[in-house]
Amino acid sequence: MGGTGNIGEGLARRICLSGKYDVIIGSRDAGKARCAADGVMSCLAENSCTGTSCTGATNADVCDCDIIIMSLPFDKLASTIETIGKSAFENKIVVSLINPMIRNPKERYFLPDHPVDGSAALALQKLLPVSAKICTGFNNVAAGKWMELNEELDYSVVVCGDDLTAKRIVMDLVASVSKLQPLDGGPLAISGIIESITPLVITLALNNGLKDVGVYFR
Ligand SMILES: NC(=O)c1ccc[n+]([C@@H]2O[C@H](COP(=O)([O-])OP(=O)(O)OC[C@H]3O[C@@H](n4cnc5c(N)ncnc54)[C@H](OP(=O)(O)O)[C@@H]3O)[C@@H](O)[C@H]2O)c1
Structure with a gap:
């Protein structure tokens, strides 16, 4: 939650790059979270990391994790x-x-x-x-x-x-x-x-x- 902030997106990148965890970025605004998640997915593609996914959603949706x-x-x-x-x-x-x-x-x-x-x-x-x-x-x-x-x-x-x-x-x-x-x-x-x-x-x-x-x- 708050995954669009200074820490959140970088943390999501690093966790996805480990290849072991899928990540949902949470925000008050699902569109903003999806935008941040797209950035993470581009980064994963650039680093040939295909095993994990990052999606964006509301903070409430993150509670499914x-x-x-x-x-x-x-x-x-x-x-x-x-x-x-x-x-x-x-x-x-x-x-x-x-x-x-x-x-x-x-x-x-x-x-x-x-x-x-x-x-x-x-x-x-x-x-x-x-x-x-x-x-x-x-x-x-x-x-x-x-x-x-x-x-x-x-x-x-x-x-x-x-x-x-x-x-x-x-x-x-x-x-x-x-x-x-x-x-x-x-x-x-x-x-x-x-x-x-x-x-x-x-x-x-x-x-x-x-x-x-x-x-x-x-
Ligand atoms: N910055 C550092 O170097 C650092 C290092 C270690 C730990 N921390 C800790 O990590 C936490 C996050 O730091 P950060 O620098 O990433 O914070 P931040 O960028 O200021 O904020 C993180 C997110 O909080 C959400 N937010 C802002 N206002 C809100 C409100 N009124 N209600 C609900 N959500 C709101 C925003 O997400 P949405 O707008 O997408 O909802 C924002 O992207 C802090 O508690 C800090 O103490 C920071």
Whole structure:
């Protein structure tokens, strides 16, 4: 959902290129989503990747997928779920890459802006049915890197969540993309720490003339 944004289309390209997953790009506007999906399909053809498909649909239609990735700004999350109806998320694996943050207007730094629940992922868990399995994933990979297909993504992706099977499935999805290293970050209670890494890496990029800073744990 929100698959037409800075992150969404590049993420869709990379996941389809793995050859292991079909992707539905979700949007409030199905036409906009179809347009983004056409871009992904052209990219797959250019790379002689014929095994997987990408289609565009409404955000509600994305709930037919086994894994739902929420690629929305945090302040649009509750209204999006309300519009769709939370029952559509029953028993689904739901991945949050959402990092609420604020920029200090005068100085060159960003800070996490955690909601009262402690993190966006924990707030998402509260908004969805108890049967939904929430995991974090892809939080700390910069948007620019997703679209540059000639570049390898050699970053760590910390996946946390309370359902071990769902977490394993999300880690397999992460491992299918370029050189991403999935790491088990433990339960969803850890998600606030993961979301806090992104404002740090953006601040490091700003103040040190770096581009697309990321993390690799070793
Ligand atoms: N940008 C980064 O480098 C980066 C890195 C890691 C994680 N993240 C996280 O990833 C998430 C998405 O980031 P992004 O930069 O891709 O966001 P974005 O481009 O600003 O927005 C993503 C999508 O959200 C949808 N949207 C916008 N306004 C909406 C509204 N009022 N109601 C419902 N949907 C709305 C739009 O889709 P439609 O118009 O098609 O509905 C838009 O394409 C954020 O939570 C961010 O914290 C970002």
